[in-house]
Amino acid sequence: xxxxxxxxxxxxxxxxxxxxxxxxxxxxxxxxxxxxxxxxxxxxxxxxxxxxxxxxxxxxxxxxxxxxxxxxxxxxxxxxxxxxxxxxxxxxxxxxxxxxxxxxxxxxxxxxx
Amino acid sequence: xxxxxxxxxxxxxxxxxxxxxxxxxxxxxxxxxxxxxxxxxxxxxxxxxxxxxxxxxxxxxxxxxxxxxxxxxxxxxxxxxxxxxxxxxxxxxxxxxxxxxxxxxxxxxxxxx
Numbered sequence: 001x002x003x004x005x006x007x008x009x010x011x012x013x014x015x016x017x018x019x020x021x022x023x024x025x026x027x028x029x030x031x032x033x034x035x036x037x038x039x040x041x042x043x044x045x046x047x048x049x050x051x052x053x054x055x056x057x058x059x060x061x062x063x064x065x066x067x068x069x070x071x072x073x074x075x076x077x078x079x080x081x082x083x084x085x086x087x088x089x090x091x092x093x094x095x096x097x098x099x100x101x102x103x104x105x106x107x108x109x110x111x112x113x
Numbered sequence: 114x115x116x117x118x119x120x121x122x123x124x125x126x127x128x129x130x131x132x133x134x135x136x137x138x139x140x141x142x143x144x145x146x147x148x149x150x151x152x153x154x155x156x157x158x159x160x161x162x163x164x165x166x167x168x169x170x171x172x173x174x175x176x177x178x179x180x181x182x183x184x185x186x187x188x189x190x191x192x193x194x195x196x197x198x199x200x201x202x203x204x205x206x207x208x209x210x211x212x213x214x215x216x217x218x219x220x221x222x223x224x225x226x
């Protein structure tokens with residue numbers, strides 16, 4: 001079945017440093033979604049990428065979808081303590097997947113003030 | 114707007130007991146999903162539904178059952194609880210059209226002792 005791998009598993013940064021998490025799928029995706037989960041909370045949708053090579057920005061966050069639609073990345077510029085949490089990528093295989101997502105293991109981000 | 118509501122928020126069960134985790138959404142979403150999240154891990158799909166009366170297995174369905182008699186409700190039933198089912202359970206819904214984000218409930222934290 002489809003697998004989505006995400007690295008690194010943990011990332012500790014000082015406030016102000018940049019952060020990047022990478023996501024790789026074993027199969028070509030219809031779209032990829034990114035979610036953030038605060039400690040003790042539930043996943044919250046951040047963004048969706050659909051087109052090959054797509055790049056989207058949300059303030060300090062930059063999301064990329066690979067040309068082959070099998071990999072993606074999330075980059076945070078100048079991290080803040082409010083960025084703390086787990087970032088998940090989730091791949092949608094499309095077709096008859098009925099919107100089912102395969103989640104990566106997540107990257108746990110810790111930001112030291 | 115309540116979104117996705119899960120009850121209970123916490124529960125401790127003894128081995129062999131049964132229980133139903135409730136999930137209801139008020140967004141008129143066709144698609145609903147049940148996930149489990151083990152510590153430090155991503156989300157694993159247990160069951161999903163594309164509409165009232167239609168359900169299907171996800172990645173980890175063993176030990177669980179679901180029903181979908183209405184658009185709003187998607188309860189998850191645990192029969193003969195086992196320690197391996199100790200986890201956080203999230204219910205989610207989406208609009209059902211292509212490329213729609215999933216909206217998550219707050220989760221049910223379940224311990225089997």
